Amino acid sequence: MLKEEKISGRAFIGSDFDLLDVEITLENGIVTDIEESLNVSERWIVPGFFNAHTHLADTIAMDMEAPGNLSELVAPPNGLKHRLLREAHPSAIIDGMVSSILYMQNSGVFGFCDFREGGIEGVNLLKNALSKTGSAGVILGRDGGESYADGIGVSSTKEGGDVIQRAIETKKRGQIVAFHAGEKDSRDVDSALDAEPDMLVHCTHATDSQLKRIADMDVSIVVCPRSNWRLGVSWSSANPPIKKMLDYGCNVLLGTDNVMFVQPDMFSEMSFASYAYDIAPIDLLKMATKGSSFFNKPFYIEKGKPASFFTILPSCSNMRFSHSVQKTITNRMNKGDIERIYFKHIEK
Structure with a gap:
């Protein structure tokens, strides 16, 4: 049975980590579509x-x-x-x-x-x-x-x-x-x-x-x-x-x-x-x-790749005041800030 899910937010896309507002479509744990969007949820989507x-x-x-x-x-x-x-x-x-x-x-x-x-x-x-x-x-x-x-x-x-x-x-x-x-x-x-x-x-x-x-x-x-x-x-x-x-x-x-x-x-x-x-x-x-x-197990967010990312809701903490998604993630985050994990083997 096909299991489809859509996740919207600001995501780091591809190996260049382009930060884009997108809607990501998953089908049975595989990224089947990434569409840029003007109206996305207040969510950060980060490669594993x-x-x-x-x-x-x-x-x-x-x-x-x-x-x-x-x-x-x-x-x-x-x-x-x-x-x-x-x-x-x-x-x-x-x-x-x-x-x-x-x-x-x-x-x-x-x-x-x-x-x-x-x-x-x-x-x-x-x-x-x-x-x-x-x-x-x-x-x-x-x-x-x-x-x-x-x-x-x-x-x-x-x-x-x-x-x-x-x-x-x-x-x-x-x-x-x-x-x-x-x-x-x-x-x-x-x-x-x-x-x-x-x-x-x-x-x-x-x-x-x-x-x-x-x-x-x-x-x-x-x-x-x-x-x-x-x-x-x-x-x-x-x-x-x-x-x-x-x-x-x-x-x-x-x-x-x-x-x-x-x-x-x-x-x-x-x-x-x-x-x-x-x-x-x-x-x-x-x-x-x-x-x-x-090691040939790429976690980049790309079309056709297995889901290997996690999400953060900045609105749930002081991170909503961030002026730099990259700096806030690398300087301030911890595991307690993760909203949900999307990984094909351990979906939670």
């Missing part, structure tokens, strides 16, 4: 977010007392998080991941890319969690798990061993290759680029020459500003050099990193990046969404 870097299994250690530097906390194989994961019961890890995925969905995040530790078993735990949620998840495995996932997520070339060879083999299979790089310093950026990855995460301390090389190679960068500050690898707006990344023409995506330290909330991530790095609101919105397109 994609969290381009997570470690969801860390949910089991949320806000645990964790003194120590970056390596002591998260570096494999014996960083605190890795020890906790080895000791945790699989059902607890799954429960934690499901809870964080549902939190993301309810805050407008319909997809994510997760670096999944634990080899094949670790990948299967996240697949189990995904089966319970309907989210558009991308899994990058490690320690042999990459063969059963969407690709490989390498901690750093500094971990040595055969990680470069594994990345090369993953690339040959046509899967995604991603590295943490440049988080503490710039020493592992060039070696990661030598493996011709699809994506680098952090680049907190990437140099100008490295950023140019990244742009020339068309390698995407995922920045995680709150995590960088929380873990003490950033202390100013120069790190990560987000403005330089954008100026060089890099494809910059937004992620939240370890749930152990940072809530997987893209509203908070955008707000922090706005204030601490002075990034333009439209750039932040694109960074928070276009990871979906990079």
Whole structure:
């Protein structure tokens, strides 16, 4: 049976995020028509977010007392998080991941890319969690798990061993290759680029020459500003050099990193990046969404695409006084401001 629904309001349309007054027609969860209109409801229609870097299994250690530097906390194989994961019961890890995925969905995040530790078993735990949620998840495995996932997520070339060879083999299979790089310093950026990855995460301390090389190679960068500050690898707006990344023409995506330290909330991530790095609101919105397109799960509001957006009623709060829809969404919104979620898998 055909189920038709019409939603009217001010919407961000297409990959350029053109802000237009429109009426959107849905048929069985698919956008079948977008018509500009002069008389629309007082409603904002926003494409769903994609969290381009997570470690969801860390949910089991949320806000645990964790003194120590970056390596002591998260570096494999014996960083605190890795020890906790080895000791945790699989059902607890799954429960934690499901809870964080549902939190993301309810805050407008319909997809994510997760670096999944634990080899094949670790990948299967996240697949189990995904089966319970309907989210558009991308899994990058490690320690042999990459063969059963969407690709490989390498901690750093500094971990040595055969990680470069594994990345090369993953690339040959046509899967995604991603590295943490440049988080503490710039020493592992060039070696990661030598493996011709699809994506680098952090680049907190990437140099100008490295950023140019990244742009020339068309390698995407995922920045995680709150995590960088929380873990003490950033202390100013120069790190990560987000403005330089954008100026060089890099494809910059937004992620939240370890749930152990940072809530997987893209509203908070955008707000922090706005204030601490002075990034333009439209750039932040694109960074928070276009990871979906990079991972071939586009959430743009376009005719023929599955519904992947949420709505806001500014009249229900002080947001009705906004002079800039983009700035208000990136600086002030939280999940409580969402009127309704339209996502083909989790319609609410």
